[in-house]
Amino acid sequence: MPFLIFALTYPLIWVFSRLPMRILYIKSDVFFFLIFYVLRYRKKIVYDNISLAFPEKSSEEKKKILRLFFKHFTDLFMESVKAFSISEKEILKRYKYKNPELINDLVKQGKSIALVGAHQANWEWSISLPLALEGSIYGAYTKLGNKYFEKAVRDSREKFGVLGYKTSETVKGMQKNFSEKIQGLYILLSDQSPQLHKTHYWTEFFGVKVPIHTGAEMLAKKFDLVVVNYVTTKVKRGFYETEFQLVVENPRDYKEYEITDKYLALTEENVKKQPELYLWTHKRFKHRNKFEEWQKMKVAKPKTKS
Template identity: 60%
Template sequence: MHKLVFYLSYPIIWLFSKLPFRVLYIISDGLYYLLFYVVGYRKKVVLDNLKLSFPTKSDTELKLIRKRFFKHFTDVFIESIKSFSISEEELKKRYRFINPEVANEVAKEGKSIILLGSHYANWEWVISLPFVLNIEIFAAYTKLQNKYFEKAIKKNRTKYGMIGFKTSEFIKYMVKNIKNKRQGLYILLSDQSPQVEKTYYWKEFLGVKVPIHTGAEMLAKKFDCAVINFSCRKIKRGYYEIDFKTITTTPKEFGNYQIMDEYLKITEKLIREEPAYYLWSHKRFKHKDKAPN
């Protein structure tokens, strides 16, 4: 059945991705109207998240941010499909890395790098990182029930040179590379909620105390990896700029959770600059009532 579903639907997805951007964004506008006004997809979740994060904003302001979020949300969905057939030239024009030398200088020193980012603006087109970085790049992907779709998505995300592996195998691959003295850059989107029972650290994020993923910091200290943050900003529809900022090249000199604190500070500043481009459709603060005093 999985094979049949794949062979019936994938050609449609591929042909859809071949449409020009101007047509795709017309479709995105229609999809936005359907999700927002007809289906009402997670409208309450988004508004609840915004109310917690921006308690001083009026209902009118928050609802306007929510509308802008959904318009952006459907754009990112369409752009992720477009990535199946977008040309290298087009992607370079639309997803521009401002200062890749920040990471390249660290790579030149022979250090492996943990690259921290968040679900902000467009994180899907980060597949183009090999265009500008002089280091092997490793990225985890979520295992899908349909192995045929999983294979197709992995092929798409690694077509420019990125190396993909399942999220469950991330640490195993990293340990293997370090033992074999294979230098690499490891991408981690660290703004998701960890399992509460495995939480070591709670911190205020957007004004709400939440459990924090600390795996990136622990790996950086264990293997002496540099930690660099990447921030993606939306310039206009379909165009993004990415900048890099080194958090540390000497992680062992940082106290417990100081690296994650710096990452959270950068991420929160980015979100507050333009909140509509953050991924608000997840229950960001579902564990807030379990926070220790």
């Protein structure tokens, strides 16, 4: 059955991906109408997230961000499909890197790097990172239920040189490289909401107290990784520019969660510049009223024997 599903659907995805971008954007406009006006896909979740993040904005301003977000969201879907067949020439034309020398200079110094970032603008086309940066680039991916689709997605994401790790094997792979003194650049998207029982730290994000992923900071300190944020902005439809922002160069010099706070501050600042490009469909603030519940869970959790 998994192969049958793959055999019936993947050829359609491949054919779609071969279409010119102008045709894909026409289809995106159709999907936007269906999703926004007919299906009303997650409109309330997106609007509520925008309202929590920007309480100072008027209702009309929030509705404008809402509409622009869904326009971008359907474009992103089509751009993700295009990633299956996009050529090196086309992706370099459409997805540019503003200051790759920041990364390349660190690589020349023998540094390994944690490339942190948010789900903003178009993160799927960051598969082109090896075309602009020196060094081996590793990206974690979530294992799919259908092994045939998993291979197709992995092949697509690795075609320009990114080396894929299953999410569950990322730390093991980093440990191996660290032990063997192999340099690496590790892509770590760090803006989703963690599960309560896996939470270690709470702080304010857009003025709302929420649990925060701290894995990137933990890995940076464990493996002495320079932390660099990468933020992508939309220049115009189908064209993006990514800028690298140094967060910290010596992670072990910083107090606990200080790096995480610096990253969150940068993310807020970047999202505010183009709020319609942030992935508002995920429930980023879903645990905002559960801090006391988390504290009770933490107290009640039995201590493990050392």
